[in-house]
Structure formats: C-alpha cells, structure tokens
Amino acid sequence: MTANGIFQIALYFLVLLALTKPLGLYMTKVFQGERTWVHRLLRPFEVALYKLCGIDETAEQHWTRYAGGILLFSIATLLVTYLVQRIQQWLPWNPQGLGPASPDLSFNTAMSFTTNTNWQSYVPETTVSYLTQMIGLATHNFFSAAVGLAAGIAVIRGFARHSAKTLGNFWVDMTRSLVYVLLPLSILGALLLVSQGAIQNLHPYAKVATLEGAVQTIPQGPTASQEVIKMLGINGGGFFNANSAHPYENPTPFSNFFQILLIFIIPAGLTYTFGKMVKDTRQGWAIFAAMSILFLAGVFVTYPAEQSGNPILTKVGIENTATATQPGGNMEGKEVRFGIANSALFAVITTDASCGAVNAMHDSFTPLGGLVPLLNIQLGEIIFGGVGSGLYGMLLFAVLSVFIAGLMVGRTPEYLCKKIEQKEVKMAMLSVLVAALSILGFSALGSVSHFPKDGYINPPGATTANLNNNGPHGFSEVLYAYSSGTGNNGSAFAGINANTPFFNTTMGLAMFAGRFLMMIPLLAMAGSLAAKKQIPVSAGTFPTHGSLFVVLLVGVVLIVGALTYFPALSLGPIVEHYLMQDGKLFSLLLNPGVVWG
C-alpha cells in the first residue's frame, strides 16, 4: 500500500461521512412530505404526476397493498421490456435492422433491469435497438432505483410508526424518489461528468486513423446522462462494454472519485434518514458505523492483496513493489489511469453496494482481492448496499442480531422499542434462506450440470464448458455469477459464457428471488412492526446505538455470511490463494467463440 493510496481512501470516506447527514435530512423531509427549498421548483411536477395518474397523495396503504403496488409496477415494466425486445424488428429506431432477442435472453435482460441488477448477458451493439435501449432499459435505471428507495422508506416507517396499520403510499413514495432525489441529482451529476470530459452527444460513431494507419471506429452517444444514474441508482450497466474503465464514461481521477461517491451517497444518506425517522439519530449512525467497518475492512484486505501482487511472478523476477515510476502489484485487468488503490476501492464499493459497475476486471484480481467482492455480494449487499435495499438488508441483520444476542439481557428481544417476535423472525429467516438457496443451489446446478452438446438448453454441453478457466478460478466464476444475480449486483467475474438458455433462465430466476423474495418478507416484517406498541426505553433495554451493538452486528453479518458460504469459498478463492502461494497454476480453457457478456 502507498501513502497516496491510503490518503485517497481516507479522503473518500471523509467526504462520504460529511455528505451523509445533509442528504439524509433532505430525504427525510421529502418522504415525510415536508417542504424544502426545492419544492417551489419541483412540487408542480409532483402534483401534475399525481393528477395524471389519478393518485390520491394522502391515501395510505397496508403493507400488502404497498407490496402489491411494487409487484404490479415491476411486473408490468418487466413485460413491456420483454415484449419490446421480442418485437424490436417491427418497431422504429432500429437502423441496424436487429432481429428479436431470443426468449431466454429477453427474459434475462428484462429481469436484470427490473430488479436493479443490470447483469448484461447481451452484447448491446449486436442485440438491442435504440428503442429497446431507451424505453426498455434506460427507464429501468430510474424506476428500479425508485422502487428500492420507496421500499426502503416503507421499511423505515415500519420501525418508526407504532400502532399503525399502514406503511405509506407506494405510488407517492415512488414519485417523490424520482422527482426529488433521482432526477435532480442525476441532472447535476451529468453536468459535472461532462465538465470532466464524459461525452454527451448524438453524433455518429467517429472513424479515426490510428498511428499505425489503421482505421478505428470510436462509438459516441449520450453517455454522461446514462452514467450518472448508473452509479446513483446503483444499477451498474455501462454505456460501453468497458464500463467505468472507458475514458468516455470515466475520464479523470476526479470523475472516478465522483462516481464512487455517487454509488454510496444515497444508501449512506438513508442511514441518517432512518435515524431521523425513528427519532434517534444514534440508531442511524450505529448502522452507518457497522457498514463503514465492513466497508473499510474490505478495502484494506483487497488493496494490500492487489498491491502485493502475484508471488509466482515475483519469483520469475518481475518487479512487484511500487516505485515512483510504476505501481507494482497486480496491474492485470486494471486501468493504468486509476492504479491499484482506486481499482481496489472501486471494486469494494461496487460490490458493497449492489452496483456492479467496474473500473477494473474483477476476474483478474488476486484470489484474496477477488474474494472480498464475492463475499461482499454474498453477505447480501448490505454494506451500504442498493438504493433502499441496502438499508433494509442491514436492518434484517440488525433484527437477527438483536434476536440472537438480545435474549442474553433477559428480555424478549427488542429493536427500536419494538418486540421482535415470531413474525419478524420468520420473515428475517425467510429472506436469509432465499438468498442462500438461490446462490448455493444455482451455483451447484451451474457447476455440475450436463446437457447435450449443441442442444437448445446449453449449446456448449456441460456447464463447465461455458467457463474460460479451469480449477478453483472456474468455480469462482460460477459462484460469482449467481451471487451477483441473487445479490442484484450485476458485476461479473467474467470468464463465463452466460448467454445460453440455461444460464439466462437460472440467472433470471436468481435475480427475481434476490430482489422480490427479499423485499416482500421485509415489507411484511415492517407491516407487523408498524402495528406494534412501542415499549419505553429503560436500563433493561438492549442498547442498539452503542459500539457494543455495532460490533455485534458486524459479527453476526460476518458469522452468518461466513458460515453459509465458507465451504463454497474454500473451494474457490481461498484454495486458489493457497495454491498461488504454493506456486501452482491452472491451464486456461480456451473456448473458441465465447463472447463474454
């Protein structure tokens, strides 16, 4: 590690810390329907939208209706996206004359964007028309984030309210998410990115002559506006294949800093919103602290692992230490402009949050460096996490921690003055179970299934034939794919040809389970909590705002996560790490014709 690298990481964290309270306060006001200084400008839009859609702003919803609204909205937009892909050949804005996407790919892509995952099994340039890009995919970047934010706010209300039947109104929360949070921040952010050199145009692809005299085609497009919601909405689907490693998406070190700030800003702010809404900001800071500890721990495992590089290369005489003129360490798959510290930081942030944007190839990380992103996803995308979903995911663990250890103070476990009883525990366990079943179950299928070669389900034959790598790394690729899908992350360990009916379908199901089978039990829990009476705080109350609770929460997240995934991880990155230490290498499986998605 270099001093410069550590300084940049520290600076990032301090800026995040400074922004948490103002944004949290702003969101509190927005979702509680209080006026802010932007209301004069934006309130007319909000009112107009309600009029247009026939929404009664004051109508409150029971959790079942709230969840119903989420499902209705999500399934409707899912179907539209699916249909548009299937019939794009008959629709306008398809100058390339692209044919319909296959049913499994259309399903996968529609699910991916609806669930805020943005796993891209398709190759944009050769699969989707401009129309599909615009109404099928781009809208979801906003909608899926707004759905998550609304659900997060509803869950907070579950903790904040008492003796209440309702959790708010989904359509109102969704509208406010868009009008007051996502759209204004996106517009400002896009301008800032443009100032750094991100492109925003409708020009045709540029053709330039290279120094060798060859002709290179350089794609153009409205990048900056897409880029900002990619990060802010924690979507992660890049405008270009190289994602945030591409100079048009992420031109400068400052834009890089700004992008990773955009990823964490809403989830971090939500911790403050949470504290504010439950009327005890210490509770919000405790959640923030637990997230921060897990985040920094991840950074300070990945960064040194990447910086120390590969001992096998050192042995053959390749300089591995950082000097004034070279970064040292493992630079494979990293953008030279960003170097090791910023690549490691980006990788940890994008997997802590369910973003999935990348500025370096995770597949090329050292085993330990790659272990952290994988584990981050498997822990449930709760280290700041997705928009809204990160907070409710962490609250789920808070409820579990309180239940497991809370009994030790001799009282029925309580969290935020609410008793944690059967129903809450059942819903929390259901969410954890679904995640484990989806990640482990699909990975098991994906690592040993055999299908007829050149058949419909999986043309390469055995699922292992879809992999680029042999040995533990190949296994990590499968495990990473399903973890990424279930965690709604969308980043890939690459190296796996996932565009086959088998992978498209199973990934689609994993994404659905990871999104809605997590969100709905949490809303049910919130509904049950909202109906409860509040118990007054006393000396006998389990304290959930102090350092002890933060340590406990971190411990439960790590132990439950580690206990569930440790066996699988030990056959992937962990053994790979020891094998690398021992100097053992695996052959690369070169699958001709594999196009990575």
Add this chain to the structure above:
Amino acid sequence: MPTVTEQQPIAEDVTLLIPKRAMRARPLFDPPIVRRAIGDSFRKLHPRLMAKNPVMFVVEVGAVVTTILCARDLATSAAIAGFTSQITLWLWFTVLFANFAEAMAEGRGKAQADTLRKTKTETTARRIVGGKTETVAATQLRSGDVVLVEQGEIIPGDGDVIEGIASVDESAITGESAPVIRESGGDRSAVTGGTRVLSDWIRVKITSNPGETFLDRMIALVEGAQRQKTPNEIALNIVISGLTLIFLFAVVTLQPFAAYSVASNGSGTVPTVTVLISLLVCLIPTTIGGLLSAIGIAGMDRVMQHNVLAMSGKAVEAAGDVNTLLLDKTGTITLGNRQAVEFIPVGPVEPNELADAAQLSSLADETPEGRSIVVLAKQQFNIRGREVAEHEAHFIPFTAQTRMSGVDLDGRQIRKGATESVAEFVRAHGGKVPAELLEITERISRSGGTPLVVADRSRCLGVVHLKDVVKGGMRERFHQLRTMGIRTVMITGDNPLTAAAIASEAGVDDFLAQATPKDKMDLIKKEQAGGRLVAMTGDGTNDAPALAQADVGLAMNTGTMAAKEAGNMVDLDSNPTKLIEVVAIGKQLLMTRGALTTFSIANDVAKYFAILPAMFAATYPALAHLNIMGLRNPESAVLASVIFNALIIIALVPLALRGVKYRPTSAAALLRRNLLIYGVGGVLVPFPGIWVIDRLLGVLHLA
C-alpha cells in the same frame, strides 16, 4: 413434600435476586431421576417425538443414514467401517444426550408430581343435600355441591368455606407444616382439595369439578404434561430451524461443488455421505437445539422450587419482560405493622418516665403496636415488663369511640392514643396540652409516622413515634430492580403524606396512595397502554380483576379462589416479596436461551477449520493451511469434531438446568459480559477441545 424450610422473605445475599436456597431443592443429578432420564432418552428416540424438534430430528435422520452405511461397510468389510461405525455411534449419542437433557428437566417435575399424587388418595365426602348429609366419593362432587368437613378429615375438593372456621394443614400443597386458619367470608375462605382439617369443622362449597382441581392442575403443571411452547421459544425455534436449513443447503451443495473440484483438478474424491452428514451435524445448532426444551422446563421447575406455581411457561417468560412491579405496601415492603421507634417526652418529663408509662399502658395490649412499645422500652431503657396483677391494675381496652387505651393502677390513669382523644382526656382532668406536643405530633405525621400521645391524668408525658418499618434489604432490592430497568410502584391505602414518606424510605420509584381496586386497575391499564408489562401480587377477591389484567399476576395461596383463578401464578408460601424472585427467574430463563444460542452458533467457526481441510485433503492438499489446529489426519479431524459436538451438549446440561449466572445490572453490562463469555468464548473453546479429542483418538488408536 420432602424438605421444608421456613419462610424467608429476604435473600441473605442482597446482591442476588434469586436466593441461593431453593425450596424442595433436589441435587441437580439426583440418582433416581438420572436413572429414569436415561431410560427416557431412549424412549424419546421415536421419530414422532423427535419431529417436534427439527434440529435434533435432522441429527436422528443423519444417524439412521450412517447406520445403514455402517451396516453396508461392515458387511463388505470395507476399510472405512471403523470410521463409519464410530461416527454412527457418536451421532446417536448426540441425539441421546439431547434427549437426556430434556428427560432430566422433566424428571425433576415428574418426581414432584409423584409425591403430589400420593397425597391425592381416594377420599369420601359428606355432601349436604336438603339439610341431610350423604356420603359420596370425592370424585362424584360437582361444582356447587356443599360438603361438611370435620376434624381429621381431608377436604374432598377445592372450594370456599361458607360456614365455620377451622385450622387446616396445607402441607400437602405448600410444603409448609404450620397449620393455617380457614374461615367463612373475607379473604381466607378458600380451601384446597387434598388438605386436612386439623380442628373444628367447616362447610365448604365446592368450586371445581373432578380432574380440574388445584391439585390436578398442579400435578399436570409440574409434570409438564400440558407444556406448550412459549412465544419466545417458538421464535427461537424458527431461527435455529432456519439456520439448520441454511446449513443443509451449504452441505448439500458442497457435494456438487466438490464434484466439480475433483473433476477439474483431476485428483481426490468427493467427500463421502458420512463425512457430509458429520459436517452438517457439526454446523447445525445442536447445542441450543438439544437443550432448548430442557431450558424451558428447568425454568418452570426453578419457579416451582421457589414454591411458586406458574400456570404456564408464558407467564414465567413474561415475568422476565416486566417493566413495572406493583407491590402492596403492607406485608411486601413493610413488615405489616407499625412499630414504636422513639419516645419523645415533652416539657420536663424524663424520657425513661415516658417509656415507663407507655410500657405500663401497653402491658395488656396484645396488638403488634402495643408489643412493640414494650419491646422498645426494654431495649432503650432496660425497663422490663412487670407482673401487674399485684398492683390491682385495671386495663382500659382500645375502642373506636375513645380511640385510646390505657391502664388505671396505683391511682394513676395512664392513657395512650390519638392526639385529639388524649388531649381531650387531659383537658377533662384539668390539665393543659403544651404547644410543643402538637408540634411533635405534627412533625411525626408529616414524616409518615403515627404519633401516639401518652398522658397521666392531667399531665402530658410525651409522644411515642409509631412507624411503618420497611423490611430489611428492600431498598437494595429496589435499587437492583432499577438498574435492571424495572420500576416499582407501591400500592397503599394510606394517605398521600404517609405514603410518600414510606415510598422515599423504601426507595420505590412511585406510589399509589389511598388506592382502591379500581385505581389499581386503572394504573395497570395505563402502564400497559404505554407498552409496559405489569406484574402484581394480590390475594383478595377484589384483586381478581387486576390480577387477571396484569401480565404477571402472582396470587397468594392464602387468598381467595377467585384471586388464585385470576392470577397466572400462585405463591404457595403466600409471600408477596417473591414477585421479585419470579421476575429474576424469568430473566434468567431468557438469558440462558440467548447465551446457549450465541454459544452454539459461535462454535461453528472452529468446526469449519477442522472439517473442511479434512474433506478436501486429497483434492486440494493446499487447504491444509486451514488446519490451524494441526489435527493428525482427516478421519480423526472429522471424528473429533463430531465427538466435541456431542460432548458439549452433555457438558452444558447442568448450565441448562441451573440457568446462567445472573446478577442484576443494566442490559448494557449484561450484554457485554455475556457476549464475552458465550460469544467470544464460544468461538475459542472448540479449538482446544477438538485438538484434545484428536490427540486422545490418536492415543487410543481409534482414528
């Protein structure tokens, strides 16, 4: 009842809320109980019974599978047969150990039920029908029948005394050998079936049908026959069942993951089913799964050992959650009687003269107040009670009209009583009441005491200060309750002034003065509306609605049937202070569950480090880096983990039965302490444990 100790209202060690002595205490491992529990452990292997406990059911299914594999290995004389058979054996032990813990917890209750059953002998009853008595079997009595019970007879069923008064031996129920008085009317009218009339006779109106009597319910309760899982236990069961499912996923999917690794690496073998089952059993929370029901039963049993009969486990659990304790002043906080604490003379009167006069006037006074004056005079001035017969003394008893009592002797007319009455008496004899006297009485009243003015004809001698005496150690106890976050509210019929004085002396948080049953009810409802759980004690019929409303209602056994029916606990010793102990036991029960859950989950960390490198020793020798315990070989590592997992259950049986150590401190301090012991300890302990077993297996050439 085997052993009986006298009532002891206050723990000797005030730092402990649960007194060390326990009524009817049996040694933890009473040989007959252990013998019976061992038998029961095998009976409980029936799948229908095991299915109630999902975690242990998974272990049993695993054991059945390895038994089949073991039979196959033995039949084919496979080299692995020794390993498979040892694993099988220890898996069965794991199940049996858990069953043993439950059987031990139940056994203590069962032994008690047997003792109770012996007292429930066939009795006959003399039923009064239309003025005549007829002899019928006790089992034929129905609610509403009236029976006559005379000296030496056993009361045939629960009921209320409607006529007569008798002393009754209730030791069969309470274990208390001293007889109690039962009389018609008032709050001492309830009698319990199975108790014996020692003297006189009573007519009893039967209030329960056969099979529903107090004794029947008591037997069912201590036996655990009607035991239902408590809300907390159900929630905890959901968590550990959920974790079991998660680990099932983790282990089941490990097989295909291993298959991939073996195929990809081209070396080693996929772990056998026996090894996978071993890993599963080690990972699922068998420690808490095996001990959970034992903890619940033992908690009920601990309440029983304090001679409190809890009608449900839910009530005991609720006791741990209580936020507010409503305590009656008299008998709970104070000794129940006012006592003389000071002699305050007026004017030129010497203190010993006042004491002497006060004592003289009280010699025939049999009230506790009167006796306390005699005692105080003796203590302070060494004035002994005299034989006054030779002095031709004439005692004047207290009446509601005169509001004073006294003695006429040797020409003196000594009176003691209420200020106004004695002042009247003095003035009537031509004396003057000094202003100083009124100041003194005023001051005493304000401090919550009762002034008793003493005069000799026209001379005012002074004032005796009578005071409610707060039981020793109560202040400390209330302080402990406060640190635990429990508010205490004193309920009294006294005026607010007196109530405030005693409340501050006893150190309670709040008081309700001049309380009527309705006030009490309103207070409970108000507390509950604020989300608080309320506990109270009561014995009278007019307490019944409040007892029913409270979350924990501890009825006194001496109380009326209505009160006993309304509450969810009955204190057989009729000691209201015991409510505090019940709360502590409830907390201890919840703490024990939490501690063992945390311990159980924390244990898993070490087991991964033992089993995973062993599983993949052939496929990925590099994973030996994870073998940080340096276990000798894969078979030994797996076996040692399984053995440790089984032994930890049996090792924790005493803790489950006795409950974790509990000191009243704040939740934060408790959490810090318990997390350190059971959380951090739970992570660390298995490492040396598994290592030692691994070495022993080597020494014994078992693996």
